[in-house]
Amino acid sequence: MNPHSVTAAEVVPGDLVALAGEDVAADRWYVVMHTLPEAPEVIRVTLRPPLGGTDREELLRREQRVTVAGRRVDVAAVPEVSSPTLDDVEFRDGDKVTSLRAVDPGADEVTYVRRWGAWYRDGDGHGDGDGDGTGVGDADVRRWAAEADREGHVVRHEPRPVSEARAAGARRVVVTGLGAMTPLGAGTSELWQGLLEGRHGIREVEGEEFDGLPVRVAGTVPVDPARLLPRQVARRMNRAAQFAVLAAREAWADAGFAEGGTRESGLDPERVGVSLGAILGDASVLVGGDRKLRDKGPRSVSPLTTPMTVPSQAASQVSLDLHITGEARTVTSACASGTEAIGQAVDRIRYGRVDIALAGGAEAVVTPAIMASFAAMRALAEGDPSEGSPSRPFAKDRGGFVNGEGAGLLVLESEEHARARGARIYCEAAGWGLSADAHHVAAPDPSGDGIALALRRAVRDAGGHLADVVHVNAHATATVDGDLAEARALQGVLGARNVPVTALKGHLGHLQGAAGGVEAVAAALTLHHGLMPPTVGCAELDDAIDLDVVRDAPRALPLDGDLVLSNSFGFGGHNAVLALRRAS
Known part of the structure; x- marks a missing residue:
């Protein structure tokens, strides 16, 4: 701007002037619209803000010093506008x-x-x-x-438009069914009651293969899934696929569909899909096959070893069990897999590829090699489960995560399809967001910038505003660096609003690729029942974590918003956030 001092007598129309030194410091400038002699030593100057506004007049002595900006403005290009009074305007949300x-x-x-x-x-x-x-x-x-x-x-x-146009072809997606197999038990009722009661499902793992491991606690499902399925069916599935099929059956029935699948429910199987997240699925099948090969030779290895090893087995088995032919996809993005799989299913329904999808995650990686690897990374928590959960999200004394297993699935459906059949709607699957840290092979970016980007994208994809967020189901694995990065991102994005946060890994452990699915089930139940479960294991909040963590007892969900976010972040910088909206 090259500001310099001149006398009032030297200013001409078009000059950009500041009348005092404090005006220069405050970037308070005016365009000289015209000047008029008022008296031999006085000039009347008409001023207007350079970006438009109303005129003001000043009487300046000719010798009075003012500051000009060193450039002139076309006075004809400076609009004269006045701000209308809003005293009688009735404001509405969306204005x-x-x-x-x-x-x-x-x-x-x-x-x-x-x-x-x-x-x-x-x-x-x-x-x-x-x-x-x-x-x-x-x-x-x-x-x-x-x-x-x-x-x-x-x-x-x-004013808010009378109606907001939606993207061409986009459909609203709702949640109509829930299913879960978790360390708290079989079914969503066991999960929800355990969450509200503050119980945990972490226990010491049994079996001689775990002898000698430095850490022997895990979040394991307390029932054998194979015993809940016909023997001939179960023997062709790995443990993760068994969890997935049982959770899918529960979600299917919960959505009001007939036992057996699409044909029994009168649905076109080509308009139904499956989208599941998994990191490995079930690592024990490959380990067991390798042990048989070394101990007894190649003839001892089952021909089912390969089809039961691939991470996509859970999705394919759900597809087989319910006769779903539209698609059966598998997402592998570390611990963000389940949430990303749900997000992809939301888009498939939004844009008309399918009408219904079973989406979530399934994982069974409580195996000696995986446990030993995590222990070598010094990532696992230790402690006696009988004395309380060793997994302590956001706590001052947290020391790592607890490995876990299970499955969580949602039935997603286009809203018009659900309403046409009179389905109960838990909530809307409103949006989702992804990002990548590009920081480290395993450690989170301490700035939380990647997480913040995924949070903002999820809210934007939901067509919402940050002010709509009333609860966050945090990823919070109870690692020192991971919890700090997530807390920093939440504080940066949500500001000083103190949005209540719950972390469920104190109840469940870290279910890896299934975590996003199970936690999305919990988030949907939070919206449906209007209750936020407490965070188990966080007796004393870390001083560095400035969040409103729900602890000790359930809390009523705030009513001054309608979005709940469910976070999942994985090794390698995979970030995924799901936005669920209260059903209208």
């Missing part, structure tokens, strides 16, 4: 107010969006701007408008 500090030539217009009775700064229209997330009231906005002309601001009110 926008824009505010422009017109006296600053370099200013950017700031947008605020009204959500849940308060106004939030909105950097790109989706609530992920650079405000602190606390919001302002209607009275503040009315005051801005009333003072705008005097302060050199331009304030505009944009």
Whole structure:
């Protein structure tokens, strides 16, 4: 701008002037629109903010020093505008107010969006701007408008459109069925009751193959899944696939479909899909086959070893069991696998590829080699499960995660399909977001920037605003660095709003590729019942974690928003976030 001092007698129309030194420091400038002699030693100067506004007049002595910016402005290009009063305007959620500090030539217009009775700064229209997330009231906005002309601001009110256009072809996706096999027991009722009661399902693993391991505690399913299936069916599935089929059957029945699958339910099997996440599926099959090969030779290895080893076996077995022919996909993105699989299924329904999908994750990797590997990384928690959960998310004394197993599946359905058959709707699967840390092969990025990006993308994909978020189901594995990175991201994205956070790995351990599926089931139940489960194992919150962690007892879900986020983050920097919305 090259500001320099001149006398008032030297200014001419088009000059950009600041009347005092403090105005220069505050970037408070005006365009000289015209000048008129008022008296032999006095000039009347008409000033207008450079980005538009109302005129003001100043009487300046000819010898009075002012600062000019070193460049002139075309006065015809500076609009004369006045901010209307908003005293009689009835605000509604979805309204926008824009505010422009017109006296600053370099200013950017700031947008605020009204959500849940308060106004939030909105950097790109989706609530992920650079405000602190606390919001302002209607009275503040009315005051801005009333003072705008005097302060050199331009304030505009944009009423919410009567109806918001949806993307061409996009359909709303809802959750109509839930199923789970977890360390708290078989079924979603066992899972939900255990979460609300603050119980954990972590126990010491049995078997001579685990002898000598430095850590022998894990979150294991307390029932043998093979005993819940016909023998001939079970022997062709690995343990993860058994979990998946049992959870899928429960979710299928919970959605109101007939036992047996698509044909018995009168559905077109080509319009139904499966989308499951897994890291390895069941590592024990390959380990067992290798042991037989070394001990007894090649003829001892079962021909089922290969088809039962691949991570896609869970998805294929669910497809076989329920006669689903639309698609059966498997997502492998470390511990984010289950959440990403749900997100992909949401998109498949949104854009008409299928009408219904079973989505989630399944994993069974409580094996000696996997446990030994995690222990060598010094990533596993130790402790006596009888004295409380060794997994302590967000706690000051946390020392690592507890390996676990299980499955969690949701029935996702296009809203029109669900309503046409009168289905009960738990919630809307509103959106999801992905990102990658590109930081380290195993360690999380301590800045939390990748996690923050996935959080913002999930809210944006849901067509929501950060002010809509009322609860977060955290990934929080109870590792020192991982919990800190997630907390930093949540604080940065959600600001000072103190959104309640729950972490379930104190109850369950870390179910790896199944974690996202099981935690999405819990998030859907949280929305459906209006209750947030407590976080087990966090007796004393880490001083460095400035979050409102739900502890000790369940808490009512806040009503001043409608989005719940479920987070999953994996080795290698895989970040996935699912956004669920309260059913309308």
